[in-house]
Every structure is written in C-alpha cells, then in structure tokens.
Amino acid sequence: MSALNTQVLIAGGGPVGLTIALELARHGVACILVNDQAETALHPKANAINARSMEHFRRYGVAPKIRAAGLPTDYPTDVTYVTRLTGYEMARLSTPASAEAVDQAKNSANPYDCAEPPHRCNQMYLEAVLLEALVGQPSVDVRFGHQLEVFTETEDGVVATVRDLASDQVYDISADYLVGADGGRSAVRRQLGIRYEGEGGVVRQMMGGAMLATYFTASRDTEWLKIAPSWQYWIVTPDLRALLVSVNGADEFVLLSRIPDGVDAGEIDDRDLINRAAGIPVNAEIILRQPWTAGHALIAQSFGRDRAWLAGDAAHLFTPTGGLGMNTGVDDGVNLAWKLAATVNGWGGPNLLPTYETDRRPVGARNLAFAKSFAESIGTFDVSADVERETAEGEAERHKLGTHLADHGRREFIIPGVVLGVRYEGSAIVWPDGTPPIPDDPYDYVPSARPGSRAPHVWLGDGSALCDHFCAGFTLLRLRTDAPADELLTAAGDRGVPVSVFEPADEFARERYQVDLVLVGPDGHVVWRGDEFPADCLALIDRIRGA
Numbered sequence: 001m002s003a004l005n006t007q008v009l010i011a012g013g014g015p016v017g018l019t020i021a022l023e024l025a026r027h028g029v030a031c032i033l034v035n036d037q038a039e040t041a042l043h044p045k046a047n048a049i050n051a052r053s054m055e056h057f058r059r060y061g062v063a064p065k066i067r068a069a070g071l072p073t074d075y076p077t078d079v080t081y082v083t084r085l086t087g088y089e090m091a092r093l094s095t096p097a098s099a100e101a102v103d104q105a106k107n108s109a110n111p112y113d114c115a116e117p118p119h120r121c122n123q124m125y126l127e128a129v130l131l132e133a134l135v136g137q138p139s140v141d142v143r144f145g146h147q148l149e150v151f152t153e154t155e156d157g158v159v160a161t162v163r164d165l166a167s168d169q170v171y172d173i174s175a176d177y178l179v180g181a182d183g184g185r186s187a188v189r190r191q192l193g194i195r196y197e198g199e200g201g202v203v204r205q206m207m208g209g210a211m212l213a214t215y216f217t218a219s220r221d222t223e224w225l226k227i228a229p230s231w232q233y234w235i236v237t238p239d240l241r242a243l244l245v246s247v248n249g250a251d252e253f254v255l256l257s258r259i260p261d262g263v264d265a266g267e268i269d270d271r272d273l274i275n276r277a278a279g280i281p282v283n284a285e286i287i288l289r290q291p292w293t294a295g296h297a298l299i300a301q302s303f304g305r306d307r308a309w310l311a312g313d314a315a316h317l318f319t320p321t322g323g324l325g326m327n328t329g330v331d332d333g334v335n336l337a338w339k340l341a342a343t344v345n346g347w348g349g350p351n352l353l354p355t356y357e358t359d360r361r362p363v364g365a366r367n368l369a370f371a372k373s374f375a376e377s378i379g380t381f382d383v384s385a386d387v388e389r390e391t392a393e394g395e396a397e398r399h400k401l402g403t404h405l406a407d408h409g410r411r412e413f414i415i416p417g418v419v420l421g422v423r424y425e426g427s428a429i430v431w432p433d434g435t436p437p438i439p440d441d442p443y444d445y446v447p448s449a450r451p452g453s454r455a456p457h458v459w460l461g462d463g464s465a466l467c468d469h470f471c472a473g474f475t476l477l478r479l480r481t482d483a484p485a486d487e488l489l490t491a492a493g494d495r496g497v498p499v500s501v502f503e504p505a506d507e508f509a510r511e512r513y514q515v516d517l518v519l520v521g522p523d524g525h526v527v528w529r530g531d532e533f534p535a536d537c538l539a540l541i542d543r544i545r546g547a
Helices: 015-026 051-059 063-069 098-106 123-134 187-192 270-278 325-344 354-379 392-413 416-420 486-495 507-513 537-544
Strands: 004-011 031-035 079-082 089-093 140-144 146-154 157-164 169-180 196-199 209-218 232-236 241-246 252-258 284-294 297-300 308-310 316-318 474-478 499-502 517-520 526-530
Touching (some): 004 015, 004 157, 004 325, 015 325, 031 146, 031 169, 051 325, 079 392, 089 392, 169 187, 169 325, 187 308, 241 270, 270 284, 297 354, 316 325, 316 354, 526 537
Parallel strands (some): 004 169, 031 140
Antiparallel strands (some): 079 089, 146 157, 157 169, 196 297, 209 252, 209 284, 241 252, 297 316, 474 517, 517 526
C-alpha cells in the first residue's frame, strides 16, 4: 500500500476523535482518522451527553439524530436510589424526558441556559451517529480497523506507520499534525513520553477500584423491576453496590458493579449479580461483559507539543461520576481542531496551538476535581444491615441514606455551572475587558459575555438560537445596527482571518451581552467585546489568531 498524505492524522475513532474530524471538516481541513476497532462501540460506555456537547453537535447538524438515538423521547430520565430493584426506593431525582427538556429549553425553563439541554444517549449510539455524519465528507478519510503503530516527528510534520488489521498490510501516512484521541492507554501519549499525574484506581465501595460492566437484555416487567421507570437505578445494600442503566428504555440494560477485593472478574457469575441486584431471579441474556477500573483522577503532564497533541482520555482519565469524561474530551476536541485548522489554513499564528493546553488543561483539572468529589460522595459511606428490614431501625436507616442520596443526586446530575461555566481566564488569545471574574460555581451558571466565557444563549424571534449563526471562523455580533465594523473587517482581511458579521436585532441579546460589539471565536467563546474597537484593530486580530 502506497504512502498517504494529509493535513491532520487522528488516532482514535471514539466520540472525541470523531468530533475532531467533524470540526476539521467544518473548516475544510483534510484529515485521516484511524481506529484499531473494526466498528464503533458495541458495549455501552458513557451514558450522558451534556448540554455543551449537544451545542457542538447542534453545529454539526446531528443533534436531532442523537436525540432520536438515545432513550425514547418520552422516557423518564430520573435517577433513583434503591435497596434492590424489588426493594425500597430511598431517593429519586426527577429530571425531564428528552422531549420535555427540549420544550423547557425553548421556553427558557430548563436549568441549563442553552439551546440544547442534556441528553441521555449511550456512547455506542452516539458514535454511530457521528460516524454516519462523516460519511461523504470530501475532506475526511475514515479508516476503522487500522491501527497506528509508531510515528516519527519531523520538522514539518509527522510520519506514522499504520497497520490494516484485516489484511495485515503496513503503510505510512505523512501529516502536518497528529492528534492522539486514542484513549487511556494512548500509544501517542506513550511515544511522546508524557505521563499521567494524579490519582489512579482509588478503591471505594462504589466507583473505585475493580469494576465490572455487564450488558444484558431482559424483558422489562415489574416482577424484577418494581421501581418506577428511571434512567439510572443505584442499588445500595450492605452486600452490593451497583448501578443499573437503562440503555434503550426497553429491554437493554448495563449493570456496573464493584468487584470484591481478592475476586477475579472471571469468577463472577453475571446472572447471579443481576439476580442479587433485583432481589429475585431474572431471565436475563448476557450480551457482553467488560472488567474496568474506576477511581481515576489523572491528567497528562502535557497535552502535547509542536506537531503531536492529545485529547480526551489520552489527556485526562476520569471516574465516570458526573458524566464529565467524554464530554470534557468533546470540548477539548473542538478547541484543538479549530486551532489546528487555523494553523494549516495559514492564518493561525505561532502562539495559537500552545493555547490549546493553556486553555484546556485547567478545565481538565477542574472537571477531574468535580468528578472525584462525586465519586467520594457516592462511594465512601457505609450501609447498615437494617436498610432492608421492615423495622423502625430499617426505616430510620433508609431515611438517613435517602437524605444523603437525594442531596448527592442533585449535586452530581444538575451541574449547569460545571458544564456551561467554562471560562478561559487569562488566555493568550482573549482580549480582556477589565470586568471582574465570575465565581466558578458548579451549580449556579451566570451567563456572561466577559471575554473568555462561552457566548451566552439567546433565542431569536425567528425561533433560531443565537449560536446557530456562529460561523466556522470568528463571528462579529453587531448588537447595535449602526455600530461600525469596517475597520475590524479590514484588519481581519489583511491577516486572512475569517470573520462574518451577524446582526441579531434583538434587545435581549444587547441586554445580555451588555455592549454593542462582540467577537465570538470558532468554539463559541467570546474573545473580545466593547462598544468600539481598540485603536489598533490589527493588534486585536493578531492577538485572537495567536500572533
């Protein structure tokens, strides 16, 4: 097989790698994506797509397909804490079904102030939708069943050796840049000599240490699933800590359980595990089982260098509490991809790519800390043997646990500040306006156009969202129609920086953004705002393009 050439080579075809390919395609950048698996995920993995990821997927035009691919639009997305699936319900966090959440968002009544509220969709469905969206993209070459084996960094790019696993043929790919989105055991990260730092495999009673994921089918009936429909059922008893997730809202489930110390995963009888979670025998058919390790709070010492960069699990490894791992990776991928696109398209300056790490590594560390706190909350308390007894002591134990778990559920699953409050404070490509910083509160999201912040959401009179009008390059929001823009557009043209102008003609948008002019970056974060441009517009353009 002859050698190939491309602008960006992506190693890894999970949600992060696929997102990077979609973002590069949006900028017209050629890329080749290789993935060592022959097809997208067959085993349920991440189960929650947060509002920020859904905003990105909205830009790619795939949000409706993703909503159709997850739980049925009328299926409750409640999180329920029980003794057994035929036992006592101790606490329940009620959250809206997908269709209701979308209606709430349209009426600005959702806790997440955005156009796309969170969606409960398993990663295996998400990957299939993202891959389908790449089919037919002329600038993207997707190669599943092809494995990156080794690469060499050169002065002007990388040369990677790739193996076609079906034919066992080896060939080379030359690329301007390489992205390692190849997971926690990233071959790209290892070859770069970059290590993780932080805590790995911390042992807890739940979501820590050795875990087992059991994917199974079972006819849904109240004999074994007495508790009212939920998206997640957390089983909390003295002898079992487990989480049952409804995969399709019907007959497919995944059970995540803690493997007892000293027990090999191969010794565990999955059917017995399901029966114990239910409290009675269940007629279940095991589809797949997968041991894994929880208790990680790891971040790479560096997110890359020069011609090779890391994203997603290759850059940070989460315990899945809070649903932050995949979603942090998706946000990584968008940030990195537009900066790679700017660089290969010739208008990104020499300081642009380094801002990927300086912007995103603090976000990774922040989100790891949140995920760890949720894991500690759900995995470090003891349960009395009384919890399943029909006694006064049992009722008291269930009340005590229910109080803790209800509070925990609110803190883990309703986190608009974590999801939408990412701000690139002090970024080298952001022009500060002197306004005071906004507190980083995980639960209280304050929409703000302060430079570095995600551009606040606004519904417009035609039913579109303001973010629907952000272009692949920079978007200049002219919130007062007579605000002059020519000087900035001339400076952008001189540097080859793509800037489009959008005039919302909306009083609420002007009120929310608080100025006449706002410059929004390709990833939807504000890079500058004011009532008039600085005296030197070329200096502003050079700053936002990393020059």
